[in-house]
Amino acid sequence: MLTPEKTFPQEDPVVRNARREAIVSVLIWFLAMAYTVGYCWLFAYGRDPATMRFYAGIPDWVLWGIIAPWLVCLVVSWWFAYVFMTDEPLGAEAPPAGDDEL
Amino acid sequence: MAEEWRPEGFGAIAALGVFIVASIWLGALAQRAVSKGSFLQGYFLGNRGLGAWALALTATVQSGGTFMGFPSLVYSYGWVVALWIASYMVVPxxxxxxxxxxFSQLSRRTGAITVPDLFRERFNSPAVGLVSSLxxxxxxxxxxxAQFKAGASVIKVAWPQEATPTLTATGGDIDWLFYLGLAVFTVTVVSYTMIGGFLAAVWTDLFQSVMMxxxxxxxxxxxxxxxxxxxxxxxxxxxxTGPGFAQAPGFSPDGREFLTPGLALSFFFVWSFGGMGSPATLVRLMACKDTQTxxxxxxxxxxxxMMIYLPLIMICVAARAVFPDVEKSDEIIPRMALWTTQDLWGGSLLxxxxxxxxxxxxxxxxxxxxxxxxxxxxxxVYQRFFHHDAGQREIQYLTYATMAAVGLVAVLANLRPVAYLQAIVVFCGSSGAAAFVVPAVMAAFWRRATAAGALAAMLAGSGVALILLIVGSQMEDPLVGPATSFRSYYLFGLEPIVWGLLASLLAGVLVSLCTTPPDPKLVSRLFDVEDFNTPEKTPSPTLAS
Known part of the structure; x- marks a missing residue:
């Protein structure tokens, strides 16, 4: 007869959800990096100073390449925290690790 | 401008004094909370009771670098440092x-109190625990x-003009104010941490974050x-300065390229993964109360x-407008604080x-x-490898002695203050991430990960980062990145963290796949539903059928 752990590895929902959230986190990180570095690479490097515009003292590439996505990320963080992530019990506390040997 | 410019009156130093007293008081309060549970779990993990504010505002990578090194970079190179720090938008x-x-769940299931505890229990390997600890x-x-220098510098800058000659006149070339600052800083921080342990660190951190x-x-x-x-x-x-101050790769009078596109890309790895893999962050994750937190x-x-970093950039751009050429740019924030408040009523207190x-x-x-x-x-190290049955009191006294000794070592190391604070912060953050991010992810999500794989990942990641530092320090300055002799070699223009993470990932995966799979019972205990693993309980009918 097969043992339950071999046949039915019932993965804890916390593990499943945490994995899903981790994948989405990394995806958000990648998109933020691609946009920010990409935009700044195009508009901040090798730029003719005469074409530089300032908005309230902030260079245009900083505004659109960094501050704007930062604001978007703030909204995304709210969505991630209050809509996407799930609440679940973290389980019971085991006795301090290694105390059997101590 | 005069480098030894100081505030008039004792207001600034008095305000710092109040701050110090408040921190020690919080340490004492924390001590009371800690004493309610067992010493180990209370002192090193705060009885797993961190709430959202404490976790959010303390489990981060803010440090002396945030207020000394980072502003110094903005002051020196200009707006491009906004790109250097931009990944903080996704750090949370x-x-x-x-x-x-x-990590929260695993630390509960394994009963881990420290990060090495968790690695050791997850991979059932004392070697993994020891290597991660070292x-x-x-x-x-x-x-x-490196942080001690920053703490001492703040006290030095806040020291009133009136009291300065008395101290410097007797000292010749010795910077007595710096050493006074170093002594005050060390005694303060070691005292309150010693009194209240992890919780003292967290509570004062929270209080200080609000003050920041x-x-x-x-x-x-x-x-x-x-x-x-x-x-x-x-x-x-x-x-x-020049137009370079508002452009990438940044202002430089000597043709240095502070932030090439490759480095800009790299810093998305440095801060995001540096924060994630920092042991100080990981231990706070283990200590948090619940998933809502x-x-x-x-x-x-x-x-x-957002409310800390973007304003800091603006402040330091403003600093370049006020002070065209400050030699010790690490002190730019304290100097701005003194300049902006100099003729205000109660300005020195402010x-x-x-x-x-x-x-x-x-x-x-x-x-x-x-x-x-x-x-x-x-x-x-001590309890696991030298004295397994050490009693609570022995552990307690040894912990206090260790903290005092570490403080003393830091003071001795700062008798000749370290330079390049931010470079050290970046190196430690990225090397730590190269060592721990991949093993941590393997521990959390990959059932097939083995102890040998985790060990290989740690050693490969940290090894690559260290090798690149040694190579970079020996080579001629490539005029890329910050001006410092504490620099790594930017292989293909990328920070060592990128190569460290890649090496760590390859080593972790390949070695895991080449070694015997972990004990299925151990894996099941840490990955599957708890009821399913309790021996006395039978699997549910649905599962058994």
Missing amino acids: ITGFGVLAKR LIMFFMCFMMV FIGVAFLLGLALWRLGGLDEASLRAVEN IRRSVFLLAAYN AGLVLAAPFGAVMATVSSYLVVIASGLVRD
Whole structure:
């Protein structure tokens, strides 16, 4: 007869959800990096100073390449925290690790 | 401008004094809370009771670098440093979204109190525990020593003009004020951490984070008011330097490229993964109360980061407008605090309030590192390998002695103050991440990960980062990145963290696949539903059928 752990590895929902959230986190990180570095690479490097515009003292590439996505990320963080992530019990506390040997 | 410029009156130093007393008081309060549970879990993990504010505002990578090194970079190279720090927009999501839930759960299931505890139990390997402990202590000691310089510098800058001659007249070339600052800083931070342990570090960190926010808000308002707005400040800063101050790769009088596109890309790895893999962050994840705490922390930290870093950039751009050429640019924030408040009523007191921000950031970092280093030495090395049946009192006294010894070592190391604070912060952050991110992700999500794989991942990641540092330090300055002799070799123009993470990933995966799979019972205990693993309970009918 097969043992339950071999046949039915019932993965804890916390593990499943945490994995899903981790994948989405990394995806958000990648998109933020691609946009920010990409935009700044195009508009901040090798730029003719005469074409530089300032908005309230902030260079245009900083505004659109960094501050704007930062604001978007703030909204995304709210969505991630209050809509996407799930609440679940973290389980019971085991006795301090290694105390059997101590 | 005069490098030894100091405030008039005792207001600034008095405000710092109040701040110090408040921190020690919080340490004492924490001690009471800690004494309610067992020493180990209370002192090193705060009885797993961290709430959202505490987790969000303390489990971060803010440090002396935030208020000393980072402003120095903005002052020196200009607006491009906004790109250098831009990945903080996603640090809360990566820092809490990837590992927090699983680390919290794993630490409960294994009963782990320290990060090496968790690795050791997850992989059932004392070797993994020991190596992780040694690596943590290595990187943290390095970084902590650098922080002491920052703490001492704040007290030095806040010291009143009236009292300065008395001290310097007797000292010749010796910077007595720096050493006085170093002594005060060390005694303060070691004392309150020793009194209250992890919880003291967290509570004072929280208090200091709030002070940082207030300090930065005040400073931004005052700086822009004095200069007539950011428009004017930015324009004058560019006039004082050149057009490079508003462009990438940054201003430099000697043709240095501070932030090439490759380095800009790399810093998305440095801060995001550096925050995620920092042992000080990981231990806070293990200490958080529940998943609701984690969720709320994501948003709180996102808002906090935005309100700290963007204003700091503006303040330092303004600083370049006010002070065209400061030699010790690490002191630019304290100097701005003194300049913006110089002729205000109660200005020196206000300066002290603003100065509390960098001081708080440094104290917070040092206290949390002290706890991690002490727990590493006492719990993970002494108790596990030398004296298994050490009693609670023995552990307690040994912990206090370790903290005092670490403080003393840091003071000795700062008798000749370290240079390149931010370079050290970056190196330690990225090397620590290269060592721990992949093993942590393997521990959390990959059933097939083995102890040998985790060990290989740790050693490969940290090894590559260290080798690139050694190679970089020996080579001629390529005029790329910050001007420092503490520099790594940028292989293909990328920071060592990228190569370290890649090496760590390859080593971790390949070695895991080439070694015997872990014990299925151990894996099941840590990955499957708890009821399913309880021997006395039979699987549910659905599963059994």
